[in-house]
Amino acid sequence: MALVVQKYGGTSVGTVEKIRNVARRVARTFDEGNEVVVIVSAMAGETNRLVALADEISEFPSEREYDVLVSTGEQVTISLLSMCLQSMGYKAKSYLGSQIPVLTDSAHSRARIKSIDDKKIREDLQSGTILIVAGFQGIDPAGNITTLGRGGSDTSAVAVAAALKADVCEIYTDVDGVYTTDPRMVPDASKIEKISYEEMLEMASLGAKVLQIRSVEFAKKYNVVIHVRSSFSDKPGTLVMKEDRDMETVLVSGIAYNKDEAKISILGVPDQPGIAAQIFSPLGNAGITVDMIIQNVSQDGKTDMTFTVPKADCKKALKIVEVIAPKINASGIKHDGDIAKVSIIGVGMRSHSGIAQTMFETLAKEGINIEMISTSEIKVSCVVAAKYTELAVRVLHEAFGLNKLESGE
């Protein structure tokens, strides 16, 4: 007998009929002799409906009240799924975040889970009850309802799995696992059987949006095995877990890309201590996340400073930079929103050399100019012109042997 935590997202519970499908799958897992705790999101469309009401009422709705509002979405789903299981003859019981409780900090709409009390859940499990828990929500020490931010149900599921020391946390979604790259771009992309937390974090942050980043961080911290799989099939999906020996034999696990960044260059910056802080502190204070930063070798005591920011923040960043540039005697500013970041990811890189080189050569062979490079222990990222994104991903996918045939599927 295993303790299985399952999480179903909004599209999996989007209609009454889909909720019935979820109930059947939950029931089957229970019938196979497992203890089952289910975390659900709001029915697809429901959160948007609620947010639209808030927007209609107020331009800047209070975050506390916003959380009171949107948390009703999951509350509806847990009750409906519980009713459905009961009508099938199972013992089922719903839990709100506040009833468990899932204790969070007080950062409304982006709260972080601090602790989960497993007492009530364990008692109910022992009585043969299937538990249905509202994802995405918690309660702060003062008793206010909090939410974890969009996609927070993944984090709820992993956190509940961690608190219960569950054998596995199954995240059901509309894809059947994590792929070596975006299958819409590369039809030959193959499903990854096992991937380490670190690799998954790089994949997720670089644009492969299967799992919420924070849920992977949480899983890594508490060593929760995540099984990403499809709610429409029974095939096994992808296990996200602690790095093991097998993984190291794979040089590159996946190719990620991100078209949501823009590049800003400050030209002719005097190369002297403190300049970087003068540039990046105001950006940080304005809440702008700077991703890659490149500083060229200085010539005549001057250097060019290039960095990327989320495209949505580009205008805001430029305004700030335009104020700073004259103060630091920079000679000019350039920016380019037409870029893409393409990355190869793999824990195998740690123990193998020449991987970055293969990447550069592969891109060069296709005439793709590399505008920026950044590397970490388990990834190499290159910024290229946006128009080359598909080509770059496809040739890298092939160059590192990730196509279906070679992966044996």
Place this chain on the structure above:
Amino acid sequence: MALVVQKYGGTSVGTVEKIRNVARRVARTFDEGNEVVVIVSAMAGETNRLVALADEISEFPSEREYDVLVSTGEQVTISLLSMCLQSMGYKAKSYLGSQIPVLTDSAHSRARIKSIDDKKIREDLQSGTILIVAGFQGIDPAGNITTLGRGGSDTSAVAVAAALKADVCEIYTDVDGVYTTDPRMVPDASKIEKISYEEMLEMASLGAKVLQIRSVEFAKKYNVVIHVRSSFSDKPGTLVMKEDRDMETVLVSGIAYNKDEAKISILGVPDQPGIAAQIFSPLGNAGITVDMIIQNVSQDGKTDMTFTVPKADCKKALKIVEVIAPKINASGIKHDGDIAKVSIIGVGMRSHSGIAQTMFETLAKEGINIEMISTSEIKVSCVVAAKYTELAVRVLHEAFGLNKLESGE
């Protein structure tokens, strides 16, 4: 400075625009120097939408989960109204039943309030905050969400007013007060300025559906002054309060009618001890509420037993009676669904004689046959053929001097 509790029903908060109107009225009450606690219902239509979802999922949804589901309706309203007040520059804060907490028993979907903790509310009021409380919902000792049944928001409002010892509990609705009778039936009906709890209970239970009966019982128990008034005008409505001297000078306060009952007669019943119990115990056990019971004077040791039940339960009641009749050697059963109960109500009856007589004479003058009569300290009810309902109400309304002109409006 007064402490004012206001309650707005589903139609008053049915759209974002209507919520804005409510916010303006709440703000005005606050600006006039009052402390304000607002109780709201779900937006009109929302509860029905949720109930439809439950019905689609399960024929007999669990009451616990049903309460989890439908309580989201009020949760949406409290957050939206709070946001709206905040956007107008006021301090506002929403409270769920579970956050106050409003402690109830565990009778899901028809729970009774046991206690209300006023600590948090008082603290917030002292800081100049307007409080928005979800009506209709509470929490049981085990932490389960409970609901008070349809119309329960009136009871929530009165209970909160009682806990806070509020100066007044204003119930906003789509009519501007309690009338001497149904104004759709008698255009001359006049608004009652003050009515006692006892009279209001009789009016409500007899079909004048302005206030939920339980809320009036609660108000009576804790001596809460209810002000029933319109959310669309500023005119004062009707005060429901403890009986005072003024009230006794009015012989009849109002005329009520109820077309929702049916009459069942068991004929030729042997007049012996225990017969009534044999008839009415099975009906009670089946959850059927028997209202009026008349037993004729016995002739030759036989009597006729006539009683009324809700029309919706008539078939069920007949089935039970058909089983009992042969056992008690009754000679037959008759039933009639085409009846109406017309009642005159007034605390003045206690100290005045001849009022019932005036009623009987007034009906007789119009050729209306009285089929059943029942009386209490403050009311006289007559069952008549349904077709006479309007006529009976109209002539009684006039006979007891309730028309507008005479009431000085």
